[in-house]
Amino acid sequence: MELRLNNLKKSFGSKVVLHDCSFVFEKGKIYGLLGRNGAGKTTLFNCLSDEIQPDSGAAMLWDGESEREIMPDEIGYVFSVPVLPDFLTGEEFVRFFMDINRDRIEPGTSAEAYFDLVQIDQEDRKKLIKGYSHGMKNKLQMICFMISRPPVILLDEPLTSLDVVVALEMKRLLRSMQKDHVIIFSTHILQLATDLCDEIVILSDGRLRQIDHEMLKQKDFEEQIIELLKDEESHG
């Protein structure tokens, strides 16, 4: 399976944000999306997840035989600030989410098994989501994707505000899920991208380009990436 972006373009008024984004993301890989403030990372995610309409171009899903436009429910989007129903307990929410996705989950899978996987403890499962920390809300969103299993998972700056332990747990979770999904996450932290991601993709001048693996092996790769990111300023 591949997510194929074909000539995506998006402008706001006279500001061209996505110039001509074409790229192929493969299943089984975690992609780190790097770009400077205002480069258009969130705009790209919003176009993919149907939050906003691109001006032209399309996001397609290739299943190995044919290509078709991706449907909104095939994209899981983890917002930097998670959006969840505050008035339910974690357990109520997960049971509800399992119920509406009952045709997608393996029979016999329990809500407890999901909580165990993401390490939300017994006591917290019974608390209102309103009282959950940011990291716990992120974990709940990950449970949603384990249940609904969208082929593409987008994470907008997911780990930046998590403590070291939760960030490590989330990394472990992403690694355990990666083989069945295309996972793309945006980050400003170069170290995180090189540490967790299989590929690094740069968004600058409204275009996407993949960083060559050879470059990542070079001693001065950080400087090279910074130069590539700076390019936007000199051209844009």
Ligand SMILES: Nc1ncnc2c1ncn2[C@@H]1O[C@H](COP(=O)(O)OP(=O)(O)OP(=O)(O)O)[C@@H](O)[C@H]1O
């Ligand atoms: N709804 C909108 N209306 C007008 N301009 C917008 C809108 N959404 C985004 N923009 C502009 O598009 C550009 C890209 O913004 P976007 O939020 O996608 O960048 P980003 O790479 O996610 O930035 P950051 O890393 O700072 O979060 C910015 O100049 C922003 O002001």
